[in-house]
Amino acid sequence: xxxxxxxxxxxxxxxxxEFRDQTRRHLAGELSEEEFRPLRLRNGLYLQRHAPMLRxxxxxxxxxxxxxxxLADIARRYDRxxxxxxxxxxxxxxxxxxxxxxxxxxxxxxxxxxxxxTSGNCVRNVTADHLAGIAPxxxxxxxxxxxxxxxxxxxxxxxxxxxxxxxxxxxGSPEDRAASEVHDIGLHMQRDGAGEIGFxxxxxxxxxxAPVIGALIREFLPLADLLGYLExxxxxxxxxxxxxxxxxxxxxxxxxSLGAARFxxxxxxxxxxGRASAPVLTQAEVERVRAFFRAxxxxxxTDLDVTADREPRFLAWYRxxxxxxxxxxxxxxxxxxKAPGAAPGDATSExxxxxxxxxxxxxxxxxxxxxxxxLLLADVPQRELxxxxxxxxxxxxxxxxxxxxxxxxxxxxxxxxxxxxxxxLGVARDIQxxxxxxxxxxxxxxxxIKMSGCMNACGHHHVGHIGILGVDKHGEEWYQISLGxxxxxxxxxxxxxxxxxxxxEVATTLERIVEVYRARRLEEEPFIDTVRRLGLEPFRAGAxxxxxxxx
Numbered sequence: 001x002x003x004x005x006x007x008x009x010x011x012x013x014x015x016x017x018e019f020r021d022q023t024r025r026h027l028a029g030e031l032s033e034e035e036f037r038p039l040r041l042r043n044g045l046y047l048q049r050h051a052p053m054l055r056x057x058x059x060x061x062x063x064x065x066x067x068x069x070x071l072a073d074i075a076r077r078y079d080r081x082x083x084x085x086x087x088x089x090x091x092x093x094x095x096x097x098x099x100x101x102x103x104x105x106x107x108x109x110x111x112x113x114x115x116x117x118t119s120g121n122c123v124r125n126v127t128a129d130h131l132a133g134i135a136p137x138x139x140x141x142x143x144x145x146x147x148x149x150x151x152x153x154x155x156x157x158x159x160x161x162x163x164x165x166x167x168x169x170x171x172g173s174p175e176d177r178a179a180s181e182v183h184d185i186g187l188h189m190q191r192d193g194a195g196e197i198g199f200x201x202x203x204x205x206x207x208x209x210a211p212v213i214g215a216l217i218r219e220f221l222p223l224a225d226l227l228g229y230l231e232x233x234x235x236x237x238x239x240x241x242x243x244x245x246x247x248x249x250x251x252x253x254x255x256x257s258l259g260a261a262r263f264x265x266x267x268x269x270x271x272x273x274g275r276a277s278a279p280v281l282t283q284a285e286v287e288r289v290r291a292f293f294r295a296x297x298x299x300x301x302t303d304l305d306v307t308a309d310r311e312p313r314f315l316a317w318y319r320x321x322x323x324x325x326x327x328x329x330x331x332x333x334x335x336x337x338k339a340p341g342a343a344p345g346d347a348t349s350e351x352x353x354x355x356x357x358x359x360x361x362x363x364x365x366x367x368x369x370x371x372x373x374x375l376l377l378a379d380v381p382q383r384e385l386x387x388x389x390x391x392x393x394x395x396x397x398x399x400x401x402x403x404x405x406x407x408x409x410x411x412x413x414x415x416x417x418x419x420x421x422x423x424x425l426g427v428a429r430d431i432q433x434x435x436x437x438x439x440x441x442x443x444x445x446x447x448x449i450k451m452s453g454c455m456n457a458c459g460h461h462h463v464g465h466i467g468i469l470g471v472d473k474h475g476e477e478w479y480q481i482s483l484g485x486x487x488x489x490x491x492x493x494x495x496x497x498x499x500x501x502x503x504x505e506v507a508t509t510l511e512r513i514v515e516v517y518r519a520r521r522l523e524e525e526p527f528i529d530t531v532r533r534l535g536l537e538p539f540r541a542g543a544x545x546x547x548x549x550x551x
Contacts, residue, residue: 001062001366002147002292004112012109015116019043020102027099042122044115045101049418054093054101055118056108060128060146061089061369065356068367070111072352078104083352085337085345087179087409087460088167089127089369090118094416116154121162123153123234127169129177130370133293134378136326138172139189140197144290145226146170148281152227159234163241164249166234167206170199179371179487181205181214182463184251185233190220197223203233203263204255207457211493212252215260217267223286225271228278232271236263296364296379301329304382316400316438317389322380329382333363335375335392336399336407340432343425344410345373351395358391373409374402405447405514406432409460413453413470414477420453422470422477427451427506434507435514444514447527448486463487465528466510467494477503483513483539484531497540509543516542 004012019039026036040046044055056071063071071091075083078100084092096104108114117124126146133141149168153159159166169180172189180186186202199221205214221229237251240258255263271278307315322331335355337345347355359367359377362384368376375397380388392398401407408431411417413424428451435441450464461467467482478500485494501509516539521530531539 001064001143002059002289008112009109012114012116015043015114016102016105016109019105023098023102038120040101041120042116043101043105044118045098046119047418048094048416049414050416051095052098052101053416054096054104054115055086056091056093056113056115057118057125058089058091058113058369059125059150060132060143061130061371062143063367063369064111065360065365065367067111067113068352068356068359070107070113072349072356074104074107075352076349081350082346082348084343084412085347085369085373085375087371087373087458088125089130089371090125091369092412094412119165121164121166122160123156123162123166123168125167126150126153127167127178127183127371129171129173130368130376131177131323131332131378132172133295134325134327134330134332135173135177136324137174139191140172141290141293142170142172142178142187142189143293144286145187145189147289147292148227148285149230152230152279158231159238162234162238163243164246164251166237166251168230174489176487176489176491177371179460179463179491181491182207182211182460182487183214185230186214187226192220199223199226201229201233203267204252204260206250206252207460207462208250209247209455210252210256211457211462212256213491213493214252215255215263217260217264224280224282225275225278226281228275228280229267229271231278232267232274235270235274236266240266298327298330298379299381301327301381301383303328306382306385310386313393313400314386314389316442317392317398318385320400320402320404320442321398322385325379327379331380331382331385333377333380333385333388333392334370334402335377335397336401337374337397338401338407338432339396339399340406340436341429342396343412344408344428347375347397351397354391354395355397358388362388372402372407374407400438401441403446403448404441405435405444405449405466405510406441408432408449408451409464410451411453411458413451417453417458419456420470421455421472422453422479422503424451424453424459424468424470427468427470427479427503430507431510434511444518445524445526447514449510450485460487461485462493463491464494465531466513468506471500473500479503479506481506481509481513481543483536484528486528495536497536498544512542512545513539 188200201218202214363377451468452459463485482494
């Protein structure tokens with residue numbers, strides 16, 4: 001992974017001290033909240049319902065063991081002993097004191113971490129497939145390109161104050177595990193007829209109040225033109241994007257208002273006009289950055305049958321929580337942060353510290369954050385799997401539910417977020433309890449539930465097989481249910497099936513939907529395929545049968 005040089009270290013240290021002085025002046029009454037707000041947002045600091053929230057950057061979701069230990073230590077000393085991993089592969093602390101944030105940032109700097117551009121109207125954390133570099137199906141490892149884009153975007157003087165926040169995702173595999181089609185820019189790596197790397201470019205995707213799937217504006221962008229073309233896109237957005245209405249400021253609104261064809265023309269014209277002075281991404285620069293992501297020193301191994309004579313709990317974990325690796329004799333291990341009763345995405349300091357030690361022992365000291373709010377040990381020798389399972393069991397991190405209905409995504413909701421309309425964590429617990437029988441879960445197959453506490457869609461509810469959106473009705477928490485969303489290469493936005501339901505009825509409503517699926521699916525047919533085949537009506541009828549409270 002990328003390592004800081006002297007310039008990086010000096011720059012981050014300077015930013016920490018700047019923010020320390022800004023915080024001191026604010027607490028002393030020398031800077032008003034209005035004056036302090038843009039300064040704190042530039043350093044990842046929000047004001048939430050109960051306390052500040054600090055969002056820490058984890059570029060493309062990759063952590064060293066020392067960094068995870070530092071996060072655990074910070075969570076213990078400055079927060080309440082846990083952190084929340086998000087769908088953007090970041091970590092959020094929900095209870096730090098404002099006065100302590102400069103100290104937290106200083107400690108993060110000691111392990112080459114920061115919170116820059118995790119908030120504000122700028123290019124946010126660049127994300128990638130959590131299986132990058134090990135997926136058998138990928139065209140190329142997207143992480144070097146993510147790092148190149150990250151360095152290009154970091155405090156870019158032209159794009160520091162965009163009309164609205166801006167998100168970029170890069171995927172190197174046909175299966176889009178980075179949800180790139182619902183990003184402001186999605187880059188799909190591919191090769192041309194000569195075998196050269198380039199990118200399909202999608203623009204204007206996004207969720208929130210007006211969910212949109214990105215429009216393809218370039219079928220193949222040569223590697224050398226990547227940064228110049230990104231600059232052209234952002235210049236067009238900066239020039240024409242609305243700044244008078246926060247709800248209409250995202251690039252997706254601009255693309256829709258101009259139309260994809262006109263937007264493409266504007267970008268191409270901007271790109272061609274500035275091409276002579278645009279940055280050129282050379283192969284030498286790619287190889288320089290790629291050196292930070294060279295393949296690990298893998299052993300020469302052969303695939304093993306690790307399932308012989310093992311107990312059913314291990315066999316279920318192996319089936320659901322591990323995945324194929326491009327190297328023989330290795331597997332990727334997904335660490336479930338969705339144990340029954342646990343808040344999705346939360347990990348305690350003790351769990352993070354133990355996981356850091358485990359990664360050093362069996363996975364080259366590296367840990368990854370997934371878009372589904374889990375963690376990943378990417379390079380585990382198959383001979384270690386049984387022992388790894390045992391250690392994760394001890395830590396409460398081995399729930400064999402990855403890809404199942406209880407592996408649900410949820411934002412923190414009304415429990416923490418000042419923008420939320422309804423809680424999510426209590427609903428998540430109700431769902432986990434209702435569908436906790438593993439044999440039942442396994443019979444259902446893959447079902448993706450995604451839940452948000454408000455229209456900002458931090459829980460990606462629009463692209464869940466089942467989406468849940470919290471809404472406020474006269475001071476009460478109600479929930480809107482949608483079906484048919486997905487974001488894995490067959491991207492689709494879910495459709496609301498009917499009236500919202502009260503909090504106490506969400507799990508029951510989901511159970512009725514699942515029973516329609518069980519009754520109507522073809523043999524081994526996945527849930528999403530059944531929804532697409534039948535349409536919404538059978539599920540709508542089942543969901544609201546004997547449901548007098550729905551309104």
